[in-house]
Amino acid sequence: MSNKPIYVTRPFLPPLEEYTELLKGIWESGILTHGGKLLQRFESELCQKLNIQDIVVVGNGTIAIQMAIKALELKGEIITTPFTWVATVSAIKWEGCTPVFCDINPETLNIDSAKIESLITNKTVAIMPVHVFGNPCEVEAIHAIAQKHGLKVIYDAAHAIGSTFHEKSLLCYGDISTTSLHATKIINTAEGGACFTTNDELLKKLKRIRFFGHNDNKEIVEDGINGKLTEFQAALGVANMKYYDAVFEDRKRKCLLYKSLLSAHNHLIYQKHIHGEHNYSYFPVIFENEHQVLNVEKALNAQQIFPRRYFYPTVNTFSKIVEYMPTPIAEDISKRILCLPLSFSLQDEDMEEICKILGKAL
Numbered sequence: 159m160s161n162k163p164i165y166v167t168r169p170f171l172p173p174l175e176e177y178t179e180l181l182k183g184i185w186e187s188g189i190l191t192h193g194g195k196l197l198q199r200f201e202s203e204l205c206q207k208l209n210i211q212d213i214v215v216v217g218n219g220t221i222a223i224q225m226a227i228k229a230l231e232l233k234g235e236i237i238t239t240p241f242t243w244v245a246t247v248s249a250i251k252w253e254g255c256t257p258v259f260c261d262i263n264p265e266t267l268n269i270d271s272a273k274i275e276s277l278i279t280n281k282t283v284a285i286m287p288v289h290v291f292g293n294p295c296e297v298e299a300i301h302a303i304a305q306k307h308g309l310k311v312i313y314d315a316a317h318a319i320g321s322t323f324h325e326k327s328l329l330c331y332g333d334i335s336t337t338s339l340h341a342t343k344i345i346n347t348a349e350g351g352a353c354f355t356t357n358d359e360l361l362k363k364l365k366r367i368r369f370f371g372h373n374d375n376k377e378i379v380e381d382g383i384n385g386k387l388t389e390f391q392a393a394l395g396v397a398n399m400k401y402y403d404a405v406f407e408d409r410k411r412k413c414l415l416y417k418s419l420l421s422a423h424n425h426l427i428y429q430k431h432i433h434g435e436h437n438y439s440y441f442p443v444i445f446e447n448e449h450q451v452l453n454v455e456k457a458l459n460a461q462q463i464f465p466r467r468y469f470y471p472t473v474n475t476f477s478k479i480v481e482y483m484p485t486p487i488a489e490d491i492s493k494r495i496l497c498l499p500l501s502f503s504l505q506d507e508d509m510e511e512i513c514k515i516l517g518k519a520l
């Protein structure tokens with residue numbers, strides 16, 4: 159049995175001695191940040207794992223989105239989903255753009271590509287879908303819409319490291335994809351994120367933006383920011399990379415176990431994975447109504463178990479930061495969804511207990 163409390167997730171940590179071994183190198187070199195050896199090693203191991211050429215690892219997933227908007231020089235409306243973490247939208251706003259909310263597909267929980275075109279105006283500059291819970295969006299349909307209307311596509315792939323479409327990393331789709339390496343993600347650097355693009359010039363530009371807008375000669379050639387990841391964080395990334403496959407396999411096994419433990423409750427609905435392969439990074443359950451969610455949450459909380467209502471409420475309802483636009487499907491699902499605990503340290507007995515409590519509460 160895991161130690162209580164059990165949270166929706168628990169960060170993966172490598173054996174401490176494997177991390178401290180890497181720290182010795184930092185003490186020897188005296189290099190703490192600025193694209194040091196550990197960052198380079200982490201980037202290269204990540205690329206190898208994802209089968210991509212290069213990647214720009216940065217301080218967090220939010221700044222990765224801001225850098226992507228900056229690199230594409232976007233100013234105007236960006237069509238996105240309300241069923242996301244607030245960071246998707248705050249990054250859009252922080253870069254002086256306006257979020258426009260498109261409703262979601264009730265089965266995949268991703269932006270509904272059939273509803274995007276009706277939201278395009280003469281101010282629209284981009285589409286920013288989110289691969290929600292690592293579930294690949296309809297990348298081909300979204301690409302076609304973007305091509306037709308001359309729009310850029312930035313995928314917020316914060317949840318989607320390890321997900322694929324047509325056997326390629328999901329990061330390969332869109333003009334730029336961004337991801338998060340936050341403590342709760344499949345591969346973590348405590349705080350961290352990354353930008354990826356298949357366009358070499360854009361990739362170089364993202365690297366300059368990450369480092370205050372410097373070129374290789376240390377001249378300032380454009381607007382940049384401090385987007386760097388420290389060597390301490392990169393060391394955690396390197397140490398964690400060794401366990402990437404084990405973590406991935408573990409999540410997959412546990413998601414399947416949850417489904418079998420809950421199989422008697424045939425009114426529960428699960429996210430549909432129609433386009434490509436997802437990464438099992440979350441275990442969301444959709445209930446019949448909010449009352450059931452609240453009952454299940456209360457019963458689990460009473461036993462020191464804390465699932466999360468991801469994503470509740472939807473971002474379009476955050477009246478202090480955005481203008482409300484109705485998205486009835488997202489708003490309905492948001493009230494009925496609960497992500498159950500899922501982490502490497504979660505024990506099978508914990509999952510059995512969670513499912514029993516859930517069943518009783520229904």
Ligand SMILES: Cc1ncc(COP(=O)(O)O)c(C=O)c1O
Nearest residue numbers: 218219220243245246316338340
């Ligand atoms: C969909 C989504 N986008 C962006 C972010 C921001 O990532 P970070 O916390 O690394 O800044 C998150 C964070 O979890 C997220 O869930």
